[in-house]
Amino acid sequence: MKLDEAKQQFIQSWGVLGSQWGINRTMAQVHALLLVASAPLSTDNIMEELSISRGNANMNVRDLMNWGLVDKIIVQGDRKEYFSAEKDIWKVATKIMYQRKKRELDPMLKVLNQLTDIEGDKRNAEVKAFTERIDSIKKFAGQAEKTMDVMIKAEENWFWSSFLKLIK
Amino acid sequence: MKLDEAKQQFIQSWGVLGSQWGINRTMAQVHALLLVASAPLSTDNIMEELSISRGNANMNVRDLMNWGLVDKIIVQGDRKEYFSAEKDIWKVATKIMYQRKKRELDPMLKVLNQLTDIEGDKRNAEVKAFTERIDSIKKFAGQAEKTMDVMIKAEENWFWSSFLKLIK
DNA sequence: ATAATCTTTCAATAAGTTTTGAAAATTCAG
DNA sequence: CTGAATTTTCAAAACTTATTGAAAGATTAT
Numbered sequence: 001m002k003l004d005e006a007k008q009q010f011i012q013s014w015g016v017l018g019s020q021w022g023i024n025r026t027m028a029q030v031h032a033l034l035l036v037a038s039a040p041l042s043t044d045n046i047m048e049e050l051s052i053s054r055g056n057a058n059m060n061v062r063d064l065m066n067w068g069l070v071d072k073i074i075v076q077g078d079r080k081e082y083f084s085a086e087k088d089i090w091k092v093a094t095k096i097m098y099q100r101k102k103r104e105l106d107p108m109l110k111v112l113n114q115l116t117d118i119e120g121d122k123r124n125a126e127v128k129a130f131t132e133r134i135d136s137i138k139k140f141a142g143q144a145e146k147t148m149d150v151m152i153k154a155e156e157n158w159f160w161s162s163f164l165k166l167i168k
Numbered sequence: 169m170k171l172d173e174a175k176q177q178f179i180q181s182w183g184v185l186g187s188q189w190g191i192n193r194t195m196a197q198v199h200a201l202l203l204v205a206s207a208p209l210s211t212d213n214i215m216e217e218l219s220i221s222r223g224n225a226n227m228n229v230r231d232l233m234n235w236g237l238v239d240k241i242i243v244q245g246d247r248k249e250y251f252s253a254e255k256d257i258w259k260v261a262t263k264i265m266y267q268r269k270k271r272e273l274d275p276m277l278k279v280l281n282q283l284t285d286i287e288g289d290k291r292n293a294e295v296k297a298f299t300e301r302i303d304s305i306k307k308f309a310g311q312a313e314k315t316m317d318v319m320i321k322a323e324e325n326w327f328w329s330s331f332l333k334l335i336k
Numbered sequence: 337a338t339a340a341t342c343t344t345t346c347a348a349t350a351a352g353t354t355t356t357g358a359a360a361a362t363t364c365a366g
Numbered sequence: 367c368t369g370a371a372t373t374t375t376c377a378a379a380a381c382t383t384a385t386t387g388a389a390a391g392a393t394t395a396t
Contacts, residue, residue: 001283001285001286001287002286002287002288003286003287003288003294003295003298006283006286006298007298009279009282009283010279010283010302013279014279016275017272017275017276017279020190020271020272020275021190021271021272022188022189022190024353024354025354026354026355035301036298036301038294038297043372043373052355052356053355053356053357054356054357054358054373054374055355055356055357055358055374055375055376056354056355056356058373058374058375059354059355059374059375062374079363079364079365079370079371079372080371080372081372081373087301089304089305089308090308093308093312103188104185104188104189107181107184107185107188108185111177111178111181111182111185114177115169115174115177115178117169118169118170118171118174119169119170119171120170120171125206126171126206127171129206130171130174130175130204133203133204133255134178136257137257140257140258140261143328144261147331160311163315192383192384193384194384194385210342211342211343212342220385220386221385221386221387222343222344222386222387223344223345223346223385223386223387223388224384224385224386226343226344226345227344227345227384227385230344247340247341247342247393247394247395248341248342249342249343337396338395338396339394339395339396340393340394340395340396341392341393341394341395342391342392342393342394343390343391343392343393344389344390344391344392345388345389345390345391346386346387346388346389346390347386347387347388348385348386348387349384349385349386349387350383350384350385350386351382351383351384351385352381352382352383352384353380353381353382353383354379354380354381354382355378355379355380355381356376356377356378356379356380357376357377357378357379358375358376358377359374359375359376360373360374360375360376361372361373361374361375362371362372362373362374363370363371363372363373364369364370364371364372365368365369365370365371366367366368366369366370
């Protein structure tokens with residue numbers, strides 16, 4: 001396989017994966033493009049490489065910057081802005097984890113916490129069953145949140161080496 | 169808050185969360201409904217409670233059964249089928265993890281493995297940079313997969329107690 | 337076998353999401 | 367300040383995914 005072919009392949013596949021992940025397909029493609037680019041790219045480069053509109057390119061690059069996956073690069077004597085992706089895969093993963101935690105876990109805990117204090121007899125079987133179910137979900141979500149926090153803060157080697165020791 | 173109100177609240181919120189997760193909103197609502205129901209429900213019950221069509225109810229219940237999150241219950245002397253959700257939250261979580269691994273991680277590894285063997289000089293800086301980047305992603309995804317496999321197979325107490333020891 | 341009851345399928349439609357492209361806003365050099 | 371270059375916004379259009387509901391397919395009681 002030729003290098004350019006492989007890059008194309010990677011970009012397309014990353015896009016498909018992204019959509020299976022609930023991440024916008026174009027955002028995933030822009031990310032992939034910047035990941036395998038040998039130098040920072042401008043909005044025009046991105047538009048051209050992915051055959052997408054200016055608005056689309058701009059929007060997705062900005063989302064990627066908000067996720068902390070892409071940085072803006074200023075080149076002296078050039079009006080255009082250039083963009084470059086974080087290349088350390090552990091950092092990429094923790095940043096994605098952080099976003100998913102924020103979008104998935106945190107709202108869940110928020111909702112669960114609003115669901116305490118049911119009116120009526122606490123000894124009533126129905127009330128008890130419901131409260132206990134919600135509590136077990138809450139407890140679980142709390143543990144998951146702690147785990148993700150640890151992973152997000154962890155240094156790569158520390159985390160994997162400890163984990164592998166643990167599961168051995 | 170009244171019990172029925174709290175249940176409604178939980179169902180609606182679980183649905184919203186589901187869609188933020190890339191899980192079909194109705195599927196999440198059906199799941200939530202069955203999670204807090206005090207007895208198994210029929211398709212008609214589900215249609216009524218969630219104000220959805222028969223086709224929709226049927227389809228989502230079947231998806232939930234495929235995920236292993238819901239079981240069909242047969243009641244003697246009743247033609248209708250009833251449905252009941254897995255209540256053990258750890259089992260629910262591992263089943264969801266399994267589906268996500270299948271949809272997200274496995275295809276990623278498949279793609280990455282196709283991207284080896286780039287033609288041309290292996291000492292060429294561009295080729296080298298690309299290959300190394302793909303390899304680091306592959307290595308990472310492989311670790312993540314192993315970790316999820318461990319979690320999916322793990323018994324609840326074993327997993328949390330080990331993990332908490334680790335992060336302490 | 338027949339009819340009643342229930343489940344499944346699927347084409348049409350509705351709802352939701354992403355993309356475009358042109359206009360508005362911003363930035364910067366002279 | 368002016369005007370060229372660039373980025374940002376956003377309403378409309380294209381595309382994608384979910385839902386409906388009626389018809390077809392199963393299943394069971396009589």
